[in-house]
Amino acid sequence: MRLRRSDPTAPGYRRRGRRHLDVDGRPLTDPAALARIRELVIPPAWRDVWICPDPRGHIQAVGTDAAGRRQYLYHDAWRREREKAKFDHVLSVAQRLPRLRKRLARDLAGERPTRERVLAAVVRLIDLGLFRVGNDEYAKGEDATFGVTTLLPEHVRITRSGMEFRYPAKGGIERVCAVTDDQVCAVLTQLRRRRDRSRLFAYRDGTGWHEIHSDDVNAYLKGASGIEMTAKDFRTWHATVLAALLLAEHDPAGVTLTRRRRTVARVMREVAEELGNTPAVAKASYVDPRVVDLYHDGVTVTVPRTGSRTATERAVLDLLHES
Incomplete structure (x- = not known):
């Protein structure tokens, strides 16, 4: 049609x-x-x-x-076209992640809370902790919810093993997320010492302190990667990788359709828990449907022996590009 x-x-x-x-x-x-x-x-x-x-x-x-x-x-046909375009774009984002991560390491190597260093810390957290970027309007009032840019100092606790974030996320659900990263931890330790601590993330220049907003994050991502990307692209890609790895633990060969569907449902529950979403939303909006289709066709990702993040992501990219 x-x-x-x-x-x-x-x-x-x-x-x-x-x-x-x-x-x-x-x-x-x-x-x-x-x-x-x-x-x-x-x-x-x-x-x-x-x-x-x-x-x-x-x-x-x-x-x-x-x-x-x-x-x-x-229209269903329009939605399918848009969904395919979205997941194809996420694959383009995934290909740029090694370049972006090198830039993050360089910017985080500084000592002062500059704009680039603080934004690099925010993006590193999005990459490691699947944070939503945050919305200024939603962070107001008694029913406020938060994303990484709108977090308050009391939402994070620095421990010997890293950082523990605890805050009301989208839907009013309390999210608890532990992240271990020495460079980000050093940035947060600095930021928590400043006098004006209305927001956790802010940078300092010659005119004073300035809060970080979602537009700042998106601009940094584009400049560092060379393409348009958002925090949701990270969440979508990591959800897809996690689903691919979990499905690879279950050999689909000779398994009935009913059992395969149960496996997919179980995997979506695990992915949803990581995202802070429902299984239905995880399957419909975050996990590339080609991963599930391939599983039903008897194809799963071959997990690399090294088990490194880069190698694993490359294996999932290859799987989807060949589909």
């Missing part, structure tokens, strides 16, 4: 209570259109709902949720 670009500002079907109106504001009676609307499963709580009158529109429905945010339902 060839999709067409939708325009939610153009006339469309509307929802009024349990009824639907056509583009002219009259009750919608077309059985095919009503069946398509039912299949979209538009959340009942959505307000100001617009529905594309064309079944080939790339956006099928738009509405405002209970929090006042505009939400979209996309």
Whole structure:
């Protein structure tokens, strides 16, 4: 099916209570259109709902949720294309990680809390601890949630073995994450000594202290790697690698489909625990579906003998590039 670009500002079907109106504001009676609307499963709580009158529109429905945010339902074919593009981009990100990690090591080798050194510490934590980048708006109020850039000094404890982070993450779930890294630990020790400690991560220049924000992180990532990348790309790649390694522990040869599905479900639960997400979200949004498809086809990654991070990631990259 060839999709067409939708325009939610153009006339469309509307929802009024349990009824639907056509583009002219009259009750919608077309059985095919009503069946398509039912299949979209538009959340009942959505307000100001617009529905594309064309079944080939790339956006099928738009509405405002209970929090006042505009939400979209996309055509299945469009969503599949976007998902494939996303995972292909993540493979490009994975290929740049060795270059990025060398830059992190150089920037972290300094002694002063410069912008580059502090940003390198933030990115190293994203790489090692699967942190979300953080959102300034979500870090406010009684129900505040945090990501790496919005962490407060009380969210980290420096121990002999490394750093322990404990904070309310997305969804209000308390996240506990232990990270061992001497360079990052040295940066955090410096930052925790400063007088103004409203945020954990800040850098100092000739004009004083400045907090780190998500835009700073994204700009650093682009400059250090040469391509656009985000914290979510790290989470997606590491979730894919972890899933590939866990599936490789279970030989799919001669195993029934039911048992393979159980194995996949168990793996997704483990990946979700690392991410701080649900298994459904881990499978739908983070683990490259080609890893699961290959497992069902009897193919798993060959884990390198060295067991090094670089070699393991290269093995997963090779597996996906050959699929």
